[in-house]
Amino acid sequence: MEKDYKGLSGYLFVFIELILLVLIIFGFMRGMVIPSVVLTALFFLIAPGFTVVDPNQSCVMVLFGAYKGTIKTNGFYWVNPFFVRKKISLRARNFDSDPIKVNDKLGNPIMIGVVLVWKVENTYKAAFGVDEYEHFVVVQSEAALRKLAGMYPYDNFEDEEAELTLRESTEEVNDKLEAEIKERLDIAGIYVIEARINYIAYAQEIAQAMLKRQQATAIVAARFKIVEGAVSMVEMALDELSKKQIVDLDEDKKATMVSNLMVVLCGDKDVTPVVNTGTLYQ
Numbered sequence: 001m002e003k004d005y006k007g008l009s010g011y012l013f014v015f016i017e018l019i020l021l022v023l024i025i026f027g028f029m030r031g032m033v034i035p036s037v038v039l040t041a042l043f044f045l046i047a048p049g050f051t052v053v054d055p056n057q058s059c060v061m062v063l064f065g066a067y068k069g070t071i072k073t074n075g076f077y078w079v080n081p082f083f084v085r086k087k088i089s090l091r092a093r094n095f096d097s098d099p100i101k102v103n104d105k106l107g108n109p110i111m112i113g114v115v116l117v118w119k120v121e122n123t124y125k126a127a128f129g130v131d132e133y134e135h136f137v138v139v140q141s142e143a144a145l146r147k148l149a150g151m152y153p154y155d156n157f158e159d160e161e162a163e164l165t166l167r168e169s170t171e172e173v174n175d176k177l178e179a180e181i182k183e184r185l186d187i188a189g190i191y192v193i194e195a196r197i198n199y200i201a202y203a204q205e206i207a208q209a210m211l212k213r214q215q216a217t218a219i220v221a222a223r224f225k226i227v228e229g230a231v232s233m234v235e236m237a238l239d240e241l242s243k244k245q246i247v248d249l250d251e252d253k254k255a256t257m258v259s260n261l262m263v264v265l266c267g268d269k270d271v272t273p274v275v276n277t278g279t280l281y282q
Contacts (some may be wrong), residue, residue, distance in 0.1 A: 002189075004125035005061050005069025007077030010050050017046060033198075049081040060086040060127045066113045068121045088126055092119045092193060095137060100197045102149040104166060107202035110154050112166070114145045115196060116181065122189030140184040141195070148177050154202065166200055173197065234258050 020043045027036030040228060053059050053074045059067040062084040071077060071157070072090070099113040118137060122125045155167045164172055180196040238258075253263040 001039065002031055002122050003069045005071050005079075007051070007071050007079045008074075009141075010052075010078045013046060013049065013078040015048070016173075022047075024203055034102065037124060045081060046078075047081075049078045051077050051079055051085055051246050053077065056091045058088045058090055060088060060123050062086070067124065067128065085153035088120055088123050089197070090123075092117055095141060096198065097138070099140060099201075100142060100145065101144050101203055102206060104149055105153045109205065110149065110166070111199065111201050111203055112145060112149050112197060113199035114141055115194075115198040116141050117193040117195075118185070118190050118192065118229075119187060121191035125189030127189065130188045133190065137185060137190060138186050141181055144177060144180040144184055145197075148180060165198070170197070187236065219227055 022040050024036050024039045024043060027033075027039065029235065051059055051071075053071050055074045059071045061070065061079060063080065063082060068083065070088075071079075076226065095114075095116040095118065097115070099114045101109055101110040101111055104110050108281075116137070120133065130136045150165065152164050152166050154170070155165050163169075166173055174196040177197065179191060181195045182192045
């Protein structure tokens with residue numbers, strides 16, 4: 001488990017190094033070779049122990065294979081020179097994946113990408129739980145994205161009963177994606193700040209066919225509304241003519257009038273009027 005390590009003040013040991021340097025020079029000048037050599041060895045033994053920890057950075061300490069702790073407070077420190085030190089950044093980082101090709105729940109090939117904001121929370125797990133935690137983040141994020149894409153359809157054109165789709169249920173899908181990535185990255189001590197889908201589209205080989213299908217669906221829906229409105233208008237026209245007794249129409253005349261009105265109201269082009277100067281039967 002992660003534990004804090006309190007390094008000694010580096011400024012104190014800089015002062016000690018200066019004293020040793022003065023003593024070494026003085027010893028050699030006075031011909032005291034053996035004490036000067038000992039002090040020189042001590043000087044070079046202390047020197048490798050200096051370490052600097054920048055803001056939002058940590059330093060993991062290992063001594064002969066044993067984990068000794070992590071320095072997370074920024075500053076200038078001196079530690080055991082035999083420590084093996086590994087710097088791990090605690091800053092928030094972005095992973096913006098390239099779109100990958102996967103199959104949705106219905107088997108349609110789609111292109112989907114994820115943007116992930118993450119940072120190291122547990123330095124012990126990041127250093128020793130996985131080989132390379134940065135590569136681990138990339139691989140597991142894409143694996144979670146593939147799993148999520150296979151759980152939901154791209155849209156509900158083919159599966160009208162689908163409550164969640166990748167294209168429309170943005171918030172719900174992103175929440176599930178974030179939870180899946182958090183579970184996978186916990187082993188590496190990674191804290192997921194945000195995860196969301198940043199790109200989604202049909203794969204190139206079916207994109208044109210799906211576009212035509214979407215256009216056809218939109219045209220059918222529009223025509224349905226037009227016909228529905230036209231029937232209401234024709235019904236209202238017949239009721240008003242009958243109520244106000246403007247003209248007395250038999251069934252044949254009503255059928256002719258309905259046919260003409262439906263053509264005018266449902267046509268996709270402007271109608272050219274023809275003035276009838278005779279009777280209705282001419």
